[in-house]
Structure formats: C-alpha cells, structure tokens
Amino acid sequence: MTPEETRKLIDHLDESHTGRPSPSIEQLIDQDPQAAQEWYYLNLAVDAVRNAGLHEQVGFIKESLRKEQNAPAKPGYTEEYIAVPANQATRPAAKRPSGAIIRSIGKYSMRAAAVMLIITSGTVVYKYITVSSSSLYDRYFGSYVLNTSRGEATESPIVQAYDTKDWNKVLSLAGTAGAKDNQVEFLAGMADLQLNHCSDAITHFEQVIAANAQASTDFYQDEAEYYLAISWLACRKVNQAMPILEKIKADPHHQYHQKVAEMSFFDLRLAQYKENK
Amino acid sequence: MRAQEQYTDAELIAAISAGRELNDAIQYIYRQYSQATSSFIMQHGGSEQDADDIFQETVVAFIEVVQKGKYRGEASVKTFLNSIARNYWFNEIKKRDRSGLRDKQFELSREKNEADVSHYISEMERKRQLRDLVDQLGESCRKVLLLFYYENLSMKEMVEHLPYDNEQVVRNKKYKCLQALAGLIKDNPAIARQMQEILK
Numbered sequence: 491m492t493p494e495e496t497r498k499l500i501d502h503l504d505e506s507h508t509g510r511p512s513p514s515i516e517q518l519i520d521q522d523p524q525a526a527q528e529w530y531y532l533n534l535a536v537d538a539v540r541n542a543g544l545h546e547q548v549g550f551i552k553e554s555l556r557k558e559q560n561a562p563a564k565p566g567y568t569e570e571y572i573a574v575p576a577n578q579a580t581r582p583a584a585k586r587p588s589g590a591i592i593r594s595i596g597k598y599s600m601r602a603a604a605v606m607l608i609i610t611s612g613t614v615v616y617k618y619i620t621v622s623s624s625s626l627y628d629r630y631f632g633s634y635v636l637n638t639s640r641g642e643a644t645e646s647p648i649v650q651a652y653d654t655k656d657w658n659k660v661l662s663l664a665g666t667a668g669a670k671d672n673q674v675e676f677l678a679g680m681a682d683l684q685l686n687h688c689s690d691a692i693t694h695f696e697q698v699i700a701a702n703a704q705a706s707t708d709f710y711q712d713e714a715e716y717y718l719a720i721s722w723l724a725c726r727k728v729n730q731a732m733p734i735l736e737k738i739k740a741d742p743h744h745q746y747h748q749k750v751a752e753m754s755f756f757d758l759r760l761a762q763y764k765e766n767k
Numbered sequence: 768m769r770a771q772e773q774y775t776d777a778e779l780i781a782a783i784s785a786g787r788e789l790n791d792a793i794q795y796i797y798r799q800y801s802q803a804t805s806s807f808i809m810q811h812g813g814s815e816q817d818a819d820d821i822f823q824e825t826v827v828a829f830i831e832v833v834q835k836g837k838y839r840g841e842a843s844v845k846t847f848l849n850s851i852a853r854n855y856w857f858n859e860i861k862k863r864d865r866s867g868l869r870d871k872q873f874e875l876s877r878e879k880n881e882a883d884v885s886h887y888i889s890e891m892e893r894k895r896q897l898r899d900l901v902d903q904l905g906e907s908c909r910k911v912l913l914l915f916y917y918e919n920l921s922m923k924e925m926v927e928h929l930p931y932d933n934e935q936v937v938r939n940k941k942y943k944c945l946q947a948l949a950g951l952i953k954d955n956p957a958i959a960r961q962m963q964e965i966l967k
C-alpha cells in the first residue's frame with residue numbers, strides 16, 4: 491500500500507463513522523487482500539484508541555470518587571483526633587452525632603467568624619502587596635534536569651555544558667550550532683532563563699514550539715510550553731503566561747500538568763490584575 | 768455530573784447505550800458494585816491495587832459490551848459485572864501462579880448462576896494489549912487520536928486543544944499517528960497471530 495492509498499483508507503474509515511463511506515474504496519477493500527489487511531489494522535487501531543479513551547474516562551471517575559470518599563466527614567458528624575505516641579499514626583476517634591457539639595460551636599461561631607474575616611482580609615492585603623509576576627517566577631521556577639536516557643549514548647558538548655551548569659558555554663555552543671534541533675533550542679532557552687535573559691529564553695522556547703508545529707513532532711514540546719510560561723513570568727508578563735498555564739492545567743496528559751495544577755491561580759490572577767491596572 | 772444518580776438495570780443499559788450521562792452511569796456502577804467485587808478479589812489473593820485495576824477493566828468491558836449491543840440482559844448487571852471481574856481475576860491468577868490450588872479455590876467460590884463470560888475475558892486481554900500499544904505512541908499522538916476518535920472533535924475544535932497552527936497540520940498529524948498505531952499493531956506478534964487465525 492502506498493501512503494496515499496493508506497490515507498484514502500483512513501478517510502474512508504472516518505467517513506464510515508459519519509455515514510458517508512466511499513463505494514470505490516469499499517470495492518478496493520473487497521478486491522485487494524493487501525487493502526483488506528490494512529483496513530483491518532486501521533480498524534483495530536481505532537478500536538484501541540476508543541478503548542484507551544474509555545479506560546481513561548473510567549479511571550478519571552474512579553479517582554474523583556476516591557477523592558470524594560477521602561473528603562472530610564459529612565455535616566452532622568464531627569471527628570475528633572486523639573493524640574497518640576509519636577511512633578503511632580494519629581487515628582480518628584469514633585464518629586458521633588454532633589447535636590450537642592453544635593450548641594458549643596454556636597457559642598463561639600460569631601467570634602470565630604470575625605477572627606476569620608480579619609485573617610482573610612489581612613491575607614488578601616498581604617498577598618496584594620507581595621504577589622507579583624517576579625515573585626511568582628521566583629516561586630515557580632525550578633531548574634530543568636536533563637533526562638540522559640533521552641539523549642544519545644555519548645553526551646553532546648552542549649548537554650555536557652548544560653549538566654555542568656555552564657550556561658554561557660551552552661549559549662555559545664547553541665550559537666555556533668549549524669542546524670539547531672529542539673534540544674539545542676530548548677537548552678539555550680533554559681540557559682537564558684538561568685541567566686535572567688527572559689526575552690531570549692522566550693524566543694528559544696517559541697522556536698521549539700514552532701518547529702514541532704511545522705514538523706508535526708513533539709520533541710521538548712511540553713517542556714518548552716511550561717518554561718515559556720515561566721519565562722513570561724520572569725519578563726513580568728502574566729497576561730502572556732496565563733493562557734499557557736491554563737492550557738496546561740486543563741490538560742491532564744501534559745507532562746507539567748501536576749506542577750501547574752499545584753500553582754496558586756488566585757495569586758496568578760492577582761498578579762495579572764495588578765499588571766492590567 | 769449528577770451525584771448519587773439511581774438507575775434500574777434497564778435505565779443503566781439505556782443510558783450507556785445512548786452514551787448519555789456516561790459519567791453518572793460509571794459513578795453509579797462504582798458506588799453500587801465495586802465494593803463486593805473488590806472484597807472478592809482481596810479475599811482471593813489480590814491486593815487493593817489488583818481489585819482496583821480489575822474493576823476498572825471490568826467497567827470498561829461492560830460499557831463496550833453494552834455500547835456494541837452485545838449485552839443480552841440474560842443476567843442482571845450485578846451478576847454480569849461479578850462474572851467478568853471474577854473470571855478476569857481468575858485469568859490473572861493463572862498468569863501469575865499456575866498452581867492448581869488457586870484454581871480449586873476459585874471453582875469453590877463460583878456462583879451457580881454466574882454467566883459464562885469467557886469470550887469477554889479473552890477480548891479484554893486483547894484490548895489491554897492494544898491499549899498498551901496506544902500508550903507506546905507518545906503523548907502527542909495519543910492526544911490527537913483520542914480527541915478525534917474518542918471525543919469526536921472536529922479538526923477545527925482540535926486546533927483549540929493542540930499546539931498546532933491550523934487544521935491541516937492536525938489532519939496530517941492524525942494520519943501519521945493512526946498509521947503509526949496500525950504499524951505497531953501489525954508488528955505485534957500476538958496480534959499478528961490472531962490476524963492469521965482470522966484469515967485462515
């Protein structure tokens with residue numbers, strides 16, 4: 491089968507699902523054993539993808555239920571923790587109906603609410619003063635450790651320079667490299683970020699993303715996206731960082747999803763608000 | 768997602784067949800049936816993780832059977848799920864430990880009205896092998912294929928979820944990824960054997 495014929499089979503497969511199959515391709519599948527075999531494997535591939543999707547969906551629901559079950563006790567019950575010796579785990583006391591406790595809680599609730607209000611207001615004011623794109627950058631920037639298994643058996647000079655944190659050498663080697671691949675671009679971006687050259691880092695990371703889009707590849711794609719957002723924070727451009735971080739947060743398959751999900755979006759939006767003021 | 772949705776067997780089958788409120792249906796299945804299955808697996812040599820994995824596979828298989836219109840309703844949903852999970856676990860035990868003792872243990876614990884689901888078990892095993900190949904594709908291909916073939920998104924919608932500039936790039940990527948997956952399947956010896964059996 492030529493790639494063009496395979497493409498036609500794939501189009502036929504997609505159109506079969508929408509109820510618009512091509513009669514000529516159906517004839518080809520009926521008459522050509524090679525086409526029939528290819529057709530079989532393509533169908534298996536689509537089945538496999540659907541099974542993977544369903545497996546993922548079920549897994550997601552399972553995890554949500556687990557989180558729900560691990561959530562704090564339902565209203566109407568209270569849970570007390572009793573101190574135990576340090577070498578034992580803390581264990582909950584038996585649950586009991588909270589009727590009697592509600593009265594004592596009521597006695598202090600107004601006072602507690604007032605204290606909470608003061609604390610919350612104080613926290614917001616404190617946050618407003620202290621949160622900025624550069625403080626967020628300081629909080630969320632972490633150096634990138636190169637995965638050596640991803641590279642070649644013998645480390646290239648730029649990888650060696652990166653591993654020894656010789657950022658200037660990384661940039662110099664990247665500058666003299668002929669055809670820059672995504673690894674070179676990405677490492678140059680990281681070196682620039684380490685040297686606080688945020689604009690240059692942005693250029694390198696955008697180059698990685700553009701190269702992937704052009705070639706339909708994903709080498710260093712997730713890494714470049716994450717560090718591009720971090721670079722925008724370093725350049726005090728939260729508006730540019732936010733859409734990238736939101737995209738990563740919404741994508742559970744993204745390599746940096748967990749890291750971004752743990753970020754304080756309240757702080758990020760606060761910094762964005764201050765930037766737009 | 769509506770929490771604590773209640774279904775009769777018929778309503779559950781109808782909801783899954785129509786693909787409506789699938790999340791609610793899955794939630795219901797977990798709330799209603801996972802505990803008994805997990806207890807069974809853990810009483811028969813499985814860990815909590817085994818029980819968790821087996822029930823997830825069982826739910827996936829059940830939904831696929833229903834969506835393909837192959838659920839005949841001869842057994843209740845509960846019996847059907849139990850049968851699949853127990854047999855799948857039995858199969859797993861056989862793979863891990865070939866001693867006859869466990870076989871006997873399992874046979875003693877079989878329910879008299881348990882449905883015969885052996886053909887579903889081999890299908891589940893095959894699906895699991897295929898799913899492993901999807902995972903081998905790499906994240907970007909996996910995502911493109913899931914968005915198109917599972918989420919049923921159009922090319923235009925996919926562009927919004929992917930770091931590609933336009934629909935043509937996404938379309939090309941999808942072609943390449945599906946061909947890559949078909950290639951992996953073709954090169955898989957176990958699946959090639961199945962293919963030969965089919966062609967006999």
